[in-house]
Amino acid sequence: MPVPQETEVFVIGGGPAGLAAAIASRDKGLRVTVADWSRPPIEKPCGEGLMPDSLDALRQLGVTIGSEHCFPFSGIRFLAPGVSVSASFPSGCGLGMRRPVLHQLLADRAAETGVQFLWGARVSGISSEGVVVNGELVRSRWIVAADGQNSNVRRWADLDAFHTYKRRFGFRRHYRVTPWSDCVEIYWGSGFQFYITPVGPREVCTVLISRDRHLRIDQALEGCADLKKRLQSAVPASAEQGAVSLSCRFKQVVRGRVALIGDASGSVDAVTGEGMCLAFQQAVKLADGLAAGDLSMYAAGHRRLMRRPFFMADTMLLLDRFPGLRDRAIHALSANPAIFSTLLATHIGAGSPAAIVTSALPLGWQMLTAGGP
Numbered sequence: 001m002p003v004p005q006e007t008e009v010f011v012i013g014g015g016p017a018g019l020a021a022a023i024a025s026r027d028k029g030l031r032v033t034v035a036d037w038s039r040p041p042i043e044k045p046c047g048e049g050l051m052p053d054s055l056d057a058l059r060q061l062g063v064t065i066g067s068e069h070c071f072p073f074s075g076i077r078f079l080a081p082g083v084s085v086s087a088s089f090p091s092g093c094g095l096g097m098r099r100p101v102l103h104q105l106l107a108d109r110a111a112e113t114g115v116q117f118l119w120g121a122r123v124s125g126i127s128s129e130g131v132v133v134n135g136e137l138v139r140s141r142w143i144v145a146a147d148g149q150n151s152n153v154r155r156w157a158d159l160d161a162f163h164t165y166k167r168r169f170g171f172r173r174h175y176r177v178t179p180w181s182d183c184v185e186i187y188w189g190s191g192f193q194f195y196i197t198p199v200g201p202r203e204v205c206t207v208l209i210s211r212d213r214h215l216r217i218d219q220a221l222e223g224c225a226d227l228k229k230r231l232q233s234a235v236p237a238s239a240e241q242g243a244v245s246l247s248c249r250f251k252q253v254v255r256g257r258v259a260l261i262g263d264a265s266g267s268v269d270a271v272t273g274e275g276m277c278l279a280f281q282q283a284v285k286l287a288d289g290l291a292a293g294d295l296s297m298y299a300a301g302h303r304r305l306m307r308r309p310f311f312m313a314d315t316m317l318l319l320d321r322f323p324g325l326r327d328r329a330i331h332a333l334s335a336n337p338a339i340f341s342t343l344l345a346t347h348i349g350a351g352s353p354a355a356i357v358t359s360a361l362p363l364g365w366q367m368l369t370a371g372g373p
């Protein structure tokens with residue numbers, strides 16, 4: 001595809017956020033070009049879980065997922081040595097699906113809406129007129145930076161100042177095994193979590209997350225006997241791949257004609273499973289702002305969207321950092337699973353923040369009285 005001379009919206013990065021922004025902007029009638037130096041389907045280490053709120057956002061973008069592409073799960077289970085608690089989503093289910101499959105579905109939907117693609121194209125700069133792609137200037141009214149957590153565009157636009165920056169390390173490997181649970185399972189170990197998402201009738205995606213950049217899946221499994229037993233006869237179906245998981249919040253996500261989206265605009269720790277959901281929801285808000293010619297609308301919407309996932313990520317990171325608190329919390333939740341259901345509903349945007357406050361009091365009481373491990 002030749003590089004065009006001009007467009008209305010230039011999206012830098014064709015990952016989930018860039019494609020979602022492109023689809024939502026096309027839906028508003030804007031002319032959109034997306035450039036990415038990779039080509040679809042793009043692979044990336046990921047937990048590969050889509051929570052019900054992610055699926056709602058995908059439906060809004062017109063992306064349909066056939067049952068042949070995914071595997072459903074009905075809730076979340078926390079497991080720590082000797083204790084577990086689970087809750088179902090208040091309605092609907094989540095889906096596990098391989099990342100390249102999701103990427104291809106998004107790329108197909110974007111093509112269907114009339115997005116122009118520059119795959120295999122490198123963006124090397126932005127200017128007051130537009131974007132430099134493969135050394136050529138493309139004039140653009142708007143520039144959308146969807147170039148991921150290490151965004152160059154964010155730096156070029158002087159939007160790098162942040163409020164929060166917490167870093168952990170994720171490692172992902174698939175195993176050929178029949179999913180043993182209808183939940184995404186989160187195993188809490190000493191200084192790490194494993195989360196297991198069913199992604200097919202005979203496959204699970206395993207992600208290890210920790211603050212230790214040297215810790216790998218096989219080593220961590222030695223400290224997680226229950227999961228080790230589940231996986232001991234399963235054949236690995238992919239190589240172990242690592243990625244950095246950031247919890248970071250930037251002071252601003254728009255400047256002039258530039259808007260940040262997806263991981264380029266900030267991210268929540270991977271253990272929340274909310275990264276892509278945020279990107280899809282941001283895309284809809286961004287398109288509203290672009291169509292109205294007012295990016296401040298997007299900045300306000302972005303701030304609102306980030307609040308709840310950040311609160312949940314902070315809570316998870318607190319439990320990661322203080323194992324004693326974590327064990328007491330999981331025991332207390334297990335003694336009162338209704339509170340866990342409320343927290344899960346809130347996590348996926350189906351409960352009110354007030355519900356967290358009303359849950360926190362009995363949970364605190366349980367932690368003091370029900371006893372720890």
Ligand SMILES: Cc1cc2nc3c(=O)[nH]c(=O)nc-3n(C[C@H](O)[C@H](O)[C@H](O)COP(=O)(O)OP(=O)(O)OC[C@H]3O[C@@H](n4cnc5c(N)ncnc54)[C@H](O)[C@@H]3O)c2cc1C
Pocket residue numbers: 012013014015016017018035036037038042044045046047048049050054121122123124146147148149152169170171172207243244245246261262263264267270273274275276277279
């Ligand atoms: C270990 C781990 C597990 C996770 N698990 C989940 C999960 O279960 N569920 C969930 O919802 N989220 C999960 N996430 C988060 C999710 O992966 C991210 O939120 C998501 O990838 C963000 O998408 P993005 O499009 O913003 O960025 P990316 O997916 O990073 O896409 C950025 C794109 O920009 C392109 N690019 C960059 N610079 C340029 C340039 N100069 N020119 C051209 N192209 C460029 C890259 O090639 C890339 O394709 C996980 C993250 C990690 C690290």
